[in-house]
Amino acid sequence: MKITSVDIFKCVKGRGTNPSIFTPIVVRVNTDEGISGYGEAGLTYGDANHAAFGICRDYAPWILGKDPFDSEKIWEDLMRLTFWGMGGGAVVNAGISAIDIALWDIKGKALGVPCYKLLGGKTNEKLRAYASQIQFDWGPVSKAMIEPEDYAAAARHAMEDGYDAVKVDPIGYDREGNWLKSTKTGFLREEELSLACRRVKAIRDEGGEKLDILVELHALTDRKSSAQLIHRLQDFNCMFVEEATMPLNFKLMKDLADAAKVPLAAGERIYTRWGYRPFLEEGALQVLQPDLGNTGGITEGKKICDMAHLYDVGIQLHVCGGPLATAAALQLEAVIPNFVIHEHHAVALLKDNIDLCKYNYQPEEGFFRIPDRPGIGNELSEYAIETSEKITVQ
Numbered sequence: 001m002k003i004t005s006v007d008i009f010k011c012v013k014g015r016g017t018n019p020s021i022f023t024p025i026v027v028r029v030n031t032d033e034g035i036s037g038y039g040e041a042g043l044t045y046g047d048a049n050h051a052a053f054g055i056c057r058d059y060a061p062w063i064l065g066k067d068p069f070d071s072e073k074i075w076e077d078l079m080r081l082t083f084w085g086m087g088g089g090a091v092v093n094a095g096i097s098a099i100d101i102a103l104w105d106i107k108g109k110a111l112g113v114p115c116y117k118l119l120g121g122k123t124n125e126k127l128r129a130y131a132s133q134i135q136f137d138w139g140p141v142s143k144a145m146i147e148p149e150d151y152a153a154a155a156r157h158a159m160e161d162g163y164d165a166v167k168v169d170p171i172g173y174d175r176e177g178n179w180l181k182s183t184k185t186g187f188l189r190e191e192e193l194s195l196a197c198r199r200v201k202a203i204r205d206e207g208g209e210k211l212d213i214l215v216e217l218h219a220l221t222d223r224k225s226s227a228q229l230i231h232r233l234q235d236f237n238c239m240f241v242e243e244a245t246m247p248l249n250f251k252l253m254k255d256l257a258d259a260a261k262v263p264l265a266a267g268e269r270i271y272t273r274w275g276y277r278p279f280l281e282e283g284a285l286q287v288l289q290p291d292l293g294n295t296g297g298i299t300e301g302k303k304i305c306d307m308a309h310l311y312d313v314g315i316q317l318h319v320c321g322g323p324l325a326t327a328a329a330l331q332l333e334a335v336i337p338n339f340v341i342h343e344h345h346a347v348a349l350l351k352d353n354i355d356l357c358k359y360n361y362q363p364e365e366g367f368f369r370i371p372d373r374p375g376i377g378n379e380l381s382e383y384a385i386e387t388s389e390k391i392t393v394q
Helices: 049-063 071-080 090-111 148-160 190-210 223-236 250-259 272-282 297-310 323-333 382-387
Strands: 003-010 025-031 036-041 126-132 165-168 212-216 240-242 264-266 342-345 367-369 389-393
Touching (some): 003 049, 025 049, 036 049, 049 071, 049 389, 071 090, 090 297, 126 212, 148 190, 165 190, 190 212, 190 223, 250 272, 323 342
Parallel strands (some): 126 342, 240 264
Antiparallel strands (some): 003 025, 003 389, 025 036, 126 367
16 A cells, blocks of 8 residues: 555634634545545644644655555654654644554554554543533533633533533633733732632532542743642642643643642643653653644654553543544543543534534543544545645645
8 A cells, every 4th residue: 555645634714712713734645545544733723723734735745655554664754854853843743743643544444443453452441521621611602701600600511511520721811801811920910819719619619529620721820820829729629730831841840740739731732752751750740631633643642651651640632623633532542541531622512623524523421432433533524625725745
């Protein structure tokens, strides 16, 4: 089997869970046996979708004529021989990741098995999920949650859908409903601390002891402000705090981990096993959150999970993208023994997102069943293919 061409899609712009635009970048790797594989770059949100589209186009010629089953060799070539690959970073690794996931999709389809079979089989029959980012509410319509009672209502909506865990950013929205309009470095004012705590308290009061709460800080805080906030949140028994400070500074994260009485998590902005190594060696994180779409795909993601297992560190794959990102994550999470919980982002409930793929995987009563379709188990829909900007490299 040989790779004959690569299609790169910039999917139709949809409204995300906040004022930003949601633009999945997808590669489709085609072969001379008529089998195609799909992979999504993990830069769907934020301000890098043009860069993701470009890096996928730049890297596509490297794999033409190759055997897709040689995914380990292809990964190594993309990392070592493209010059910028060894430097890493979000954009470069997003291109490698999208291609790698597509190769695994091809392998599964060619053999007629889901990717989890190729990765060693299930250690988890079903996957607990949490409702992620409930500051946007929880449901098919996204809106800003401002007052503490709004947060309580969002938690209630998630629990009505069967979830027993939610994640919230209690500082992302200001009192005027502006999202991520300022960093929270230095020292937080008392009114900011009070509002964040009242929001989390409202969720705890609504959910009681049956609800696990995960706190997301998006690295808006630094060592000082996150320490302030984590100290104030101790009474609410949070499961973990995510991206409490700059996500590449393992020394500061270790400092926080030693002082905090709550586990720390990070990973969507840490790349490859080399990036994760110091966090593991220093004991700076208790939960790793690699995104398969920007940390090196399934090939690298499995190695990171195995490294973490050596240090008794849990895995919650970061998932904030199109349905292809969800499908790939489920395949790996089914296999790893140190799986903690699956992130089911609020964006996965939105029609703009759901319409992009053939299959709509959603948890039932807060748990995912692992798809048994060959490969990663999902493909772009005809609607997505027809409406996307597309280039072909052959």
